[in-house]
Amino acid sequence: MIFPSLRDFLTNGRGLLAKGPIALILLEDQIEVDSSLRHAIKAGFHRVVAVGAPRIAVDADLADHVVRVHHDMQADNALEDIVNGVIAAAPGQWIHYAYNAEYLFFPFCETRTVGEMVAFSTEERRYSLLTFVVDLYADDLDAHPTAVSLSDAYLDKSGYYALARKDKDDTLLERQLDFFGGLRWRHEEHVPPPRRRIDRVALFRAQPGLQLRGDHTFSDPEYNTYACPWHNSLTASLCSFRTAKALRRNPGSAPHIKTFKWHNSAPFHWRSQQLLDLGLMEPGQWF
Template identity: 55%
Template sequence: MTYDSLDSFLKSGQTALSKGPVALIFAEDDAEVESTLHHHLSLGFQSVVAFMPAEFDLSEELSARVHRVTFNCAPRSVVFDALNLVIKAAPSVWMYYCYNAEYLFYPFCETRSIGEMLAFHTEERRSAMLCHVVDIYADDLAKFPTGVAPDHAMLDSTGYYAQARHDASGRPLERQLDMSGGLRWRFEDHIPYERRRIDRIALFKTQADLLIQPDHTFNQPEYNTYSCPWHHNLTAAICSFRAAKALKSNAGSTFDIPSFRWSHSVSFEWNSHQLLDLGLIEPGQWF
């Protein structure tokens, strides 16, 4: 199904939002749009909605399986505006959002659907899930100058850290952390301060008055926590070429970065087991 605008989708696309989990994928450019859609379809989302410019190509097979909404992701604030409109239109539905060339992984996702995982998470009285945006990048920028190469992808095996998040008065916020690492940490001189964090609450259950903010947090504090008070909960990862794309497309950084590889780069294996072993996702009580 194709909609010529966000307004059209909100008016006539209620079928796509009636039952979760729903994946909302925003195409900032044409890099790996189809692989992103295929990946999330394979996880078992009830609906996958692709927000993308009209001029982007999409195969017939994918066109028949996704809801396509004509949409331009610039400036970046319009994505958050769109998310808030969708949240308002579909209360009490599990949703997920990401950008093109980003891929969701959660513990044991090879054998368990996104619906099964979120049903368990709901039973744990959780309405949101912390995701770490794990930068992946091409192993050879001479061959892949955009930084995007799914078949030759690498990630950092170390260099991730957390800092306590504070409120406006400087007091630590309960169970909230600012996460750092990956390309945004190693090349922080080229990354605006407010975009260096790698934590994102990308999986959440909509409710009345819920709003997502431009820093990827929500207006309800409990949604921004990494776990409940009594034990550890599931976390997920979004393996993302987004930082690599930005660093290599920006004239202010591309010539300063001949390679993304360093001594702690390892090949990305495209499975949850590797991410579990590296401590980048948490199984909690999910067995």
């Protein structure tokens, strides 16, 4: 099913959002569009919605499994307009948002579905899931000029850290941290400070009045916390080529980067256990 605009989808497609969990895959370019959509389908999302320009193609065999919504991802506030529009249209549903060439991994995702995970989180009265954006990059940039290769993907196995998050009055925020690492840390001279964080609440339960902000935080402070008050909470990883793509595409950074590999690079095995072992997500009380 194809909707010619975001407004048309939010007006006439609400019935498609009546059951979750829902995945919003935001298409910025043609790179790994189909693999991103297939990954979301395999994860167990009840509804997968691909939002992007009409020129971005989606494999014909995905037509019965994906809802297409035409929208300019380069428009101002595109992220907020899409996510907040779906929040308003699908109250009570769990929603995941990611870009193409990003892949959600959660503990035991090889044997459990995302629906099982959000059911557990709901039972714990936890309505948001903190995810860490783990940068992926190709080993050989000559062979893969866009820095994207599923079969030759690497990640950083160390170099991650967190700082206390403060509000505008310099007051510490309870159970909130700013997380850093990966390519945005190693090549921070090419990344504006507001875009250096790697934390993103990429899976959450919609509720009336909830708003996503441009810095990937929510209007409800509890949604931005890394754990509930009484114990550690489940977290996940969003394995992403997006930063590597941008650094290779940006004329200010591309000439200065011959490789993304360093002594702490490791092949990515596309398995949740590797991310658990590296401390890039944790199961909390979910066993």
